[in-house]
Amino acid sequence: MKPQTKWVILFLTSLSQFSFRVFVDYPSLLATEIKDHFIVNQFQINLLFSFRSFPNIVMPFVGGMLLDKYGTRKGLFGFMLFIIFGTFLCYLSIILNCFTLMLIGRFFMGLFLESCYVGVYKILSKWFKEASFAYSVDTAFICGGTIASTIMLPYLINNYSLDTAMLSCLLFCLVSFIGLNTVTTIDKIYQVESKQETLPHFSFSLLKQFNLDFYIIALSSIFCYTSYYIYSYNNAEMYKTMYHLSSYTAATLYGLPCYMAIFIAPYLGHLVDKHGYRMQGLQITSLIQMSVFLLMYLMPSCETTCFVIPAISQLLNGIFFASYVVTLWPCIQMVVSSQLSGTAFGFVYSSISFGISFASIFIGKVVQDETQASYSNMLGILLLISFLGASMNYLLYYRDSKYFNNKKYVISQNSTEMELKMLD
Numbered sequence: 001m002k003p004q005t006k007w008v009i010l011f012l013t014s015l016s017q018f019s020f021r022v023f024v025d026y027p028s029l030l031a032t033e034i035k036d037h038f039i040v041n042q043f044q045i046n047l048l049f050s051f052r053s054f055p056n057i058v059m060p061f062v063g064g065m066l067l068d069k070y071g072t073r074k075g076l077f078g079f080m081l082f083i084i085f086g087t088f089l090c091y092l093s094i095i096l097n098c099f100t101l102m103l104i105g106r107f108f109m110g111l112f113l114e115s116c117y118v119g120v121y122k123i124l125s126k127w128f129k130e131a132s133f134a135y136s137v138d139t140a141f142i143c144g145g146t147i148a149s150t151i152m153l154p155y156l157i158n159n160y161s162l163d164t165a166m167l168s169c170l171l172f173c174l175v176s177f178i179g180l181n182t183v184t185t186i187d188k189i190y191q192v193e194s195k196q197e198t199l200p201h202f203s204f205s206l207l208k209q210f211n212l213d214f215y216i217i218a219l220s221s222i223f224c225y226t227s228y229y230i231y232s233y234n235n236a237e238m239y240k241t242m243y244h245l246s247s248y249t250a251a252t253l254y255g256l257p258c259y260m261a262i263f264i265a266p267y268l269g270h271l272v273d274k275h276g277y278r279m280q281g282l283q284i285t286s287l288i289q290m291s292v293f294l295l296m297y298l299m300p301s302c303e304t305t306c307f308v309i310p311a312i313s314q315l316l317n318g319i320f321f322a323s324y325v326v327t328l329w330p331c332i333q334m335v336v337s338s339q340l341s342g343t344a345f346g347f348v349y350s351s352i353s354f355g356i357s358f359a360s361i362f363i364g365k366v367v368q369d370e371t372q373a374s375y376s377n378m379l380g381i382l383l384l385i386s387f388l389g390a391s392m393n394y395l396l397y398y399r400d401s402k403y404f405n406n407k408k409y410v411i412s413q414n415s416t417e418m419e420l421k422m423l424d
Contacts, residue, residue, distance in 0.1 A: 005186065005190060006127040006128060008186065009123065009124075009127050009183055009186060009187070010124070010127070010128070010134055010137055010138070012179050012180075012182055012183045012186075013120045013123060013124060013138060013179070013180070013183055014137055014138045014140070014141035014142075015141065015175075015179045016116075016120070016175070016176040016179035016180045016183070017117075017120060017138055017141050017142045017145065017176075018141040018142065018144050018145035018148070019145060019172040019173070019175040019176040019179065020113075020116070020117075020142070020145065020172075020176050021142050021143075021144075021145030021146045021148075021149065022145045022146075022148050022149045022152065022168075022169065022172040023087060023149070023168075023169030023170070023172045023173055024052075024109070024113065025049075025146070025149070025232075025233075026149065026153060026165070026166070026169055027045050027048040027049060027233075028232065028233055028236060028254060029149060029150060029153045029154060029236070029251050029254065030153060030157065030162065030165060031045045031236065031237060032247060033157055033162050033165075034048075034102075034162070037094065037097070037162055038097070038099040038102075040099060041368060041370075042234075042237060042364065042367060042368055042370055043364045043365065043368040044099065045364075046233065046234075046360045046361065046363065046364030047103060047360075047361075047364065048102065048103065048106050049106075049233055049356070049360045050357050050360040050361050050364075051103045051104075051106040051107045051110065052106040052107070052109055052110035052113065053110060053353045053356045053357035053360060054107070054110065054353075054357045055107060055110045055111045055353075056110055056111075056113065056114040056349065056350060056352075056353030056357070057350055057353050057354045057357055058350060059110075059111055059112060059114065059115055059350070060114040060115050060117075060118050060345075060346040060347070060348075060349035060350045060353065061343065061346040061347045061349075061350040062115075062346070063075065063079060063112055063114070063115025063118055063119075063342075063346055064115065064118045064122075064342040064343040064344070064345055064346020064347065064349075065206065065342065065343050065346065066115075066342075067115070067118060067119050067122055067342035067346070068122075068339070068340065068341070068342040068343050072119045072122060072123055072184050072187060072342075073184035073185070073187065073188055075115070075119055076116060076119045076180045076181070076184055077181060077184070078112070079112035079113075079115045079116050079119070080112075080116065080176065080177045080180060080181075082108055082109075082111045082112045083108075083109050083111075083112060083113055083116065083173060083176075083177075084170075084173055084174065084177060085108050086104075086105045086106065086107065086108030086109030086110070086111070087105065087109055087169055087170050087173040088105070088170055089101055089102070089104055089105030089108060090102050090105035090106065090109065090166060090169070090170075091105075091163070091166040091167055091169070091170050092105070093105060094162055094163040094166050095163055114346075114349040114350070114352075114353060115346065115349075116176075116180065117345075117349060118342055118345045118346045118349055119180070119342070120138070120180075121135075121329070121341075121345045122341050122342045122345060123183060123184075123187060124138065125333045125338070125341050125345075126187075126338070126341075131273070131329075131330035131333060132268075132269040132270075132272040132273045132278075132326040132327075132330050133266065133269040133270050133273050133326075134269075135269060135325055135326060135329050135330060136265040136266045136267075136268060136269025136270075136322070136325060136326045137265075137266050137269070139261055139265045139321075139322065139325045139326075140261060140262045140265050140266055142258075143257070143258030143259070143261040143262045143265070143321075144258070144262055146255055146258040147255045147258045147259060147262070149255075150251050150252060150254055150255035151255075152165075152168065153165050153168075154247070154248060154251050156168060206340065206343050207347065209336075209340060210335075210336060210340075210344065210347075211335060212399075213331075213335045213396065213399060214332070214335045214336060214344065216392050216395055216396050216399075217328065217331055217332060217335070217348065217392075217396065218347060218348050218351045219351075219388075219389075219392045220328060220389050220392035220393050220396070221328065221348050221351060221352050222351045222352060222354065222355040222389075223355070223385050223386065223388040223389030223392060224286075224289060224324060224328075224386065224389035224393075225352045225355065225356070226352070226355035226356050226359050226385055227289065227293070227382045227383075227385040227386040227389065228289065228317070228320065228321065229356055230356065230359050230360065230363050230378075230382060231292070231293070231317070231382055232254065232257075232317075233360065234363065234367055234375075234378065235250075235253070235254065235310070235314075236250040236251060236253070236254045237250075237367075237370060238367075238375045238378075239253060239310045241370055241371070241372060241375060242301040242302070242372050242375055243301065243302050243305065243306040243307070243309065243310055244302060244303075244304060244305045244306070245305060245306075245307065245310065249307070253310050253311060253314050254314075256311065256314035256315060256317075256318060257314055257315075257317040257318030257320075257321050258318065258321075259318065260315060260317075260318025260319060260321075260322060261318050261321050261322040261325075264318075264319065264322045265321075265322035265325060265326060268281075268322055268323060268326045269325075269326040272326050272327060272330075278327050278330070278331070279327075279396060279397040279400050279401070280397070281323060281326075281327045282323075282324075282327040282328060282393045282396065282397065283390075283393060283394060283397055284323070285320055285323040285324050285327055285328075285393070286386075286389060286390035286393045286394070287390070288316055288319055288320045288323065289316075289317075289320045289324075289386045289389070289390070290383065290386045290387060290390060291316055292313050292316045292317050292320065292386075293379050293380075293382045293383035293386055294383055295309070295312065295313055295316070296309070296313050296379045297376065297379040297380055297383055301372045328393075331396070332344055332345060332348060359385075362381075363378055363381065366378050366381065
């Protein structure tokens with residue numbers, strides 16, 4: 001294995017993640033145009049997220065086991081075919097003016113979308129011991145894709161049409177397909193993936209092999225990411241209603257957390273890998289997230305255009321997003337063996353999708369009137385959910401300090417196997 005090859009792997013996986021983010025959350029940026037085109041309301045827009053998320057309640061876990069059993073090359077190739085088909089149906093729904101077809105497309109898109117993310121993290125965990133930095137670079141590219149979508153999709157809508165914007169989403173889907181297949185080809189050439197890493201059995205009983213800390217991490221991810229993404233899915237419309245922002249300004253603020261994450265995530269990842277303090281950083285991350293919802297909940301709405309309050313909340317959201325990735329996600333590979341890494345990442349993604357799917361429907365009902373009062377109720381609910389996430393993060397810190405002398409979640413490039421034995 002050539003040392004520089006891992007950087008090629010990191011670039012290609014990050015490029016694929018970039019392309020994913022350009023097209024996957026288009027309903028957030030094209031909500032107004034979709035509602036006008038199909039004559040639907042914000043509840044139906046939230047259904048688009050639910051139909052993508054519902055399959056992922058189970059499929060990332062199944063996909064993770066498939067990746068562990070049959071390898072990332074075969075798994076990612078098959079997963080991407082479903083995503084391409086689903087994205088094509090979403091494009092076709094605009095041409096045929098059929099909202100039901102878009103829902104079906106989102107379902108097929110969601111079947112194995114998160115499983116592709118699982119495959120990416122499985123590859124990175126094999127090639128990189130300095131996990132926080134690798135994940136942070138990947139996150140920076142993800143955020144870059146979100147930013148690109150906030151620029152590109154409104155531009156295509158304003159200068160061309162909704163079907164042109166959806167066609168661009170399909171093209172970016174193909175870019176992800178090419179990138180991931182190139183990565184798995186390199187992975188196979190250098191034989192990073194070996195026969196010894198296959199699962200002896202394909203069964204849900206594998207969940208019994210995970211310890212308590214792993215399930216605390218899963219609960220943290222459910223609460224923290226559910227509150228983050230539900231807020232992101234609805235904040236553009238909320239800013240228009242409560243703070244009288246234009247569609248362009250609201251879309252710009254939607255991408256602001258990603259601007260923050262691009263600049264600070266790699267730096268934070270390097271610091272965590274070098275100096276540690278992962279659990280302490282996780283507590284600060286929890287406080288930042290709760291401050292976002294507390295600020296928005298307590299601040300009154302404006303009678304005229306108000307930019308400052310939404311901007312501050314999104315800046316804090318960006319710090320949370322970058323910090324959470326580099327502090328929590330590497331913990332997963334520290335509490336499970338590499339043999340079960342795909343299954344572990346898949347279970348966490350399934351857990352996140354479980355939270356997002358049901359919260360999308362519930363919050364969709366809460367905000368369907370699109371009034372200031374309904375959005376205020378949403379913020380109160382998200383504040384409660386983020387508090388539950390903070391509680392899980394504190395529990396991880398408590399167990400680490402009490403039983404492991406604050407050494408459990410410290411990564412060293414030369415001691416990963418030793419730490420895994422200690423964790424067992």
